[in-house]
Amino acid sequence: MASPPRRVSSLLYSLLPSSLAPNPLFHALPIYPLLLSSVFSPSPSRSLSSSMAPELQQDGETLPQNNNTYTRDHEALHKTKVTVVGSGNWGSVAAKLIASNTLRLSSFHDEVRMWVFEETLPSGEKLTDAINRNNENVKYLPGIKLGKNVVADPDLDNAVNGANMLVFVTPHQFMEGICKRLVGKIKGDVEAISLIKGMEVKMEGPCMISTLISEQLGINCCVLMGANIANEVQDVEGVELCGTLKNVVAIAAGFVDGLEMGNNTKAAIMRIGLREMKAFSKMLFSSVKDSTFFESCGVADLITTCLGGRNRKVAEAFARSGGKRSFDELEAEMLQGQKLQGVSTAKEVYEVLSHRGWLEFFPLFATVHEICIGSLPPSAIVEHSERKPEL
Secondary structure, rough: OOOOOOOHHHHHHHOHHOOOOOOOOOOOOOOOOOOOEEEEOOOOOOOOOOHHHHOOHHHHHHHOHHHHOOOHHHHHHHOEEEEEEEHHHHHHHHHHHHHHOOOOOOOOEEEEEEOOOOOOOOOEEEEHHHHHHOOOOOOOOOOOEEOOEEEEEOHHHHHHHOOOOEEEOOOOOHHHHHHHOOOOOOOOOOEEEEEEEEEEOOEEEEEEEEHHHHHHHOOOEOOOOOOOOOOOOOOOOHHHHHHHHHHHHHHHHHHHHHHOOOOOHHHHHHHHHHHHHHHHHHHHHHOOOOOHHOHHHHHHHHHHHHHHHHHHHHHHHHHOOOOOOOHHHHHHHHHHOOOOOHHHHHHHHHHHHHHOOHHOOOOOHHHHHHHOOOOOOHHHHHHHHOOOOOO
C-alpha cells in the first residue's frame, strides 16, 4: 500500500521531543505522550510504511532535528501550512506540540492556526481574544503557553484558508456539521489527520470519523489513536473503534465507582467491556484483528480511561446521585465546557445494536445506554452485564 505524503509523516514524526519516547524498541511516533498505538491510514487503503519512521538511537532515543527530505527550493515554494480544527483541552495540546515543531521544520510555515468555537468568558472577554492575548487557552488548558506562533481564529473558513494540512480535534458529534461547512472550501491536495474518538451513526450503518472526513471533503485522512507512543497498527477500523468504544466502558466503570462496588467488580466490568468492544468491532468489520485489542490503543487505553477519564468521573457522580441528576447537568457543572463522549457514543452504539438485532449479544453496552437515559438504575450495571451471551 502506498505511504502518505512525506509532509504528513514528517510532522507526525516530529511532534514530540524524543525524551518522551520511553522504549527504543518502538517506532518513533512522537505525537503525544498519551498516544501509544497509532494508525496512520488515509482512507480507504493507504497506510504509513514503517520505512518512513526516523531512526532512533538504541540508548539515547534521539530523533533527527529535521525529518523532511524536501530540497530547499521546494521548501521555499511549497511550505506546508497547518490548521488545527478544535481548541478544547486535547486540541490545545495538539496545537502546542505542532507549533513547537513547525518552527524547526523548514518545510512548514511557522504559524499554526487553531479554530476556536467562540465563547464568552465570565470576564466578558471572548475566548479567542484571551487565547491570543495570553498565548494560553485560559479555559481548557490553563497555565500552559501554546507558543507565540499559535493564532486562535473563531472564523472556520478563515482558519482553514490556504492550509495544506488539517488536524481535526473536536468532539465527534460536531464533525458532520463542521465537514458540511467546509465542503467546497478545501483544496484537493489537503491532507487531514484525525485525533477524534467516536463515530457517526447513519441509516445505512455506522461511519467512522476518518471516513466521514474523507468522503465529505474528498481528501485523505490519517488517524491517530492510543495511550502513548509506540508502534504502528495496520488496522484502521479496529484502532478507531477502540478509541470510540472505550468511553462506553468507562461510563460503566464510573457507575461501579459511584456505587462503591470495589475494584474486583470494576475489573470484571472492564473485562466484559473489552470482550464487547472486540466482538462489536469484528461484527461490523470482518477485517478487524484480535491483536489490535492487546495493543495500547486497546486494553491499555481502556484501563487508563476507566481509571481516570472524564467519562468515568461524571458517571461516578451520576451513580452517586442515584441517577437523579442528568448527564447534561453534571457535564456542565463538572467539565466547564468540555464534552463527554461516552454518553453520546453509548446512544449511537445502542442504535446500531437495535437496528441489527444484536442487543442480546451486548448486555454491557445496552445497559449503559439504558442507565444513561433513566430506563434502568445505576445498580443494573452489574446484574445486567453478568449475562454471558454466545458471541
